[in-house]
Amino acid sequence: MRSSRGSHRLVPAMVSFAETASRQDCWGMLDALAPGGAMLSTRFKVERGERLFLTMRLGEEEFSRIAALAAAVRTDRDGYRLAELRFTDEVQKRRLAKVLLDLLAT
């Protein structure tokens, strides 16, 4: 299901980390999404170079544990981390591209 407020589309995502990181799952909102990556806005700590996994739903499609790398992280004026994520799994990227094309076409 796609969350929305007015004309805004909101894509929330659950953020998981590698088991070795010993970190709790957290969550955030995607400010932007493309087949190759996403811009994650979250109140939780994300560090540059960190590997993480996104779980989200786009339209009717469920995406589970998309492998990503935090290529850059900065903090906005509200104190939220804005993490530039690069997706690293080519199969997931192709699937994501297809779904995004469908969404943009509708």
Add this chain to the structure above:
Amino acid sequence: MPTVGVVAGDADIRGDLVLLAGESGFLAHPAAGISEALEVLRERRPSLMLVTDGPDQDAELLVREIAAVSPLVPVVVALKRRDAHRAVTLMRLGACEVVAPPWTKEDLGAALSKTLRSRGTAFSVVPLRGPASSAPIFFLAVSLFFGLALGYAALQRSAKLRVEAYEEKKTWDLPYKHPSAASFNGPDLWVLDWYTQSVYVHAVPDMGVRQVSHFPGELPVSFSVGPDAVWALDSVGTITRRMKDDKLRRLSEYPKAAPGAVALVFDGLYLWTADAKIGLLRKHLSDDKLTVLGTWPYPGGKPVALAFDGTALWSLDAKNRELLRHNLERPEEVTRRVALPEYRDGLLRPVALTWDGGRFWTAAESVPAGKAPGRVFRHSMAEP
């Protein structure tokens, strides 16, 4: 001030959230349950709603109800227990943000203000442009730094080359032919030309003439720039004290105070004059008559100029082409002689002497007089 509806079943929690929202700059309207929340929505028209989620209140229901009544009002959910799955579920239902416990002013304020500015998710099938990288700014800053450093180094080098060129140059031709006296006024070299009856002010780095002052109706032969006045000597031995302005206005006159004198210098306390014809040095008190305190025979050949280097009296002996340093107590006693090889060939006749604080300068006219432009020399003298 933005308004927020705060929905919490527990009165204490509601009070806490109202307080935190207020501290974060929001005007909070409390509501105990869904009916009060809907009433707040209708009557207060808040900018956003803040609801709690826990055993005593199901935020899912509230999010749905609020979305049904006011679909444009964003909802923020405050979880009583941290649960990422629950948070994402609530956001998928329509909550714009979910705040994890413990609720702090910083977290809550950030969530509320972030939600108000939320613009949703932008979809794209082309690669995203990441957050502004600091690399270009860093590169620009580094480039600017090196640019400025190189510019500064170039300026320094240019200045150094100018100084070196100046240091290497020890002689300058003057734009007039009959210099008769010279004196430094700060960094400027003042040279008196008896023929044009003028004082030329030269800027030392390039010896360019910055100013010309005239002595109309007088025939000056020597002068000395003091700290607050200019002392001038004319051909009949009259000494005048003048202002250090561009017109050299006369302040006082001492008729025939130094008859026969061809040179004078003010050492800061006394005025010294030299008579070339009879070979005599005089020391004057700077009173209203320029009283002569003493006279001494000149120990050289022909004095044509005097200078004071801060500690000793010096004279320029045109006959022997040398500088003489005099004992201040007994000026007839010479404590040092410095030959001037610049004048050895006899083509120039030294006529003026001055001290710039570190070196002596002499001015000369050609032999015969007026044949060639006057010339200035800067002398480097090794200590004996």
